[in-house]
Amino acid sequence: MEAVVSDFSPLLFGIQSFILLFGFFLIGFVKGVVFGDPFRTGFIHFVGSFKLYFGLWVPDKNLSLPLRFLQIISGFTWECIQNIIGFWVSIITLIGLDVRSIELVNGIVLIRLSHRFGAFALGRFIIGDNSIEPDPRNLLFQHEYGHVLQSRVSGPLYLFKYGIPSLISAYRNQLLHSSSWVEQDANRRAKNYWDTYVADEVWSYRANPIIDGSRIVNPKWWEFVLFVIVFFGLVSLPVALLYLSIILN
Numbered sequence: 001m002e003a004v005v006s007d008f009s010p011l012l013f014g015i016q017s018f019i020l021l022f023g024f025f026l027i028g029f030v031k032g033v034v035f036g037d038p039f040r041t042g043f044i045h046f047v048g049s050f051k052l053y054f055g056l057w058v059p060d061k062n063l064s065l066p067l068r069f070l071q072i073i074s075g076f077t078w079e080c081i082q083n084i085i086g087f088w089v090s091i092i093t094l095i096g097l098d099v100r101s102i103e104l105v106n107g108i109v110l111i112r113l114s115h116r117f118g119a120f121a122l123g124r125f126i127i128g129d130n131s132i133e134p135d136p137r138n139l140l141f142q143h144e145y146g147h148v149l150q151s152r153v154s155g156p157l158y159l160f161k162y163g164i165p166s167l168i169s170a171y172r173n174q175l176l177h178s179s180s181w182v183e184q185d186a187n188r189r190a191k192n193y194w195d196t197y198v199a200d201e202v203w204s205y206r207a208n209p210i211i212d213g214s215r216i217v218n219p220k221w222w223e224f225v226l227f228v229i230v231f232f233g234l235v236s237l238p239v240a241l242l243y244l245s246i247i248l249n
């Protein structure tokens, strides 16, 4: 009989646990040594990493209890594609860029950088520049929340229906970007949300114009059907090829 050899090393386990727990503190600390204030940046990275890990578990307090529960489930299922991408983009951002703060607010994770570039939303992760604040009156934040709401309503379709069209529109024409249908949709959704959950009028029509005649464009039922067909088509093709190669051998 062969003896079962355990290769468990308490020392290695200890080191791995330490790196997992304090790795982001160390990254922040090193960045702080280079750019100034190591303990503060170390602390921001340490706390920030936990907010990233557990952000999807903190729902929007404005929603009713059943809807909060639904939002948590939705984050890990219905909206998982954009949330997985959002999570990893946020992790890479936290490691590589100058992150000023990470906050959990209105059921989202808000990451503020020192750079100037505007903002973008990936599922429930919003990454914004130095001017973004977790305040419905904040011009960037109030608009980006519209993309969060698009994700909520469209789930797996989000990137194809709103995310990529928005990116293309921004790339094509900065000036006309805010009047494109996808940005108008985001503005209208966001304004409805803030009107419902914040008592006074917070929307800035100047910064985030809402054009007469523009409308909310919900995903259509056949777009979900198309998604399922294309998605499972893409998954089943390699599986079928693999299966064929096995039975033919």
Ligand SMILES: [Zn+2]
Pocket: 143, 144, 147, 166, 183, 186
């Ligand atoms: Zn936008």
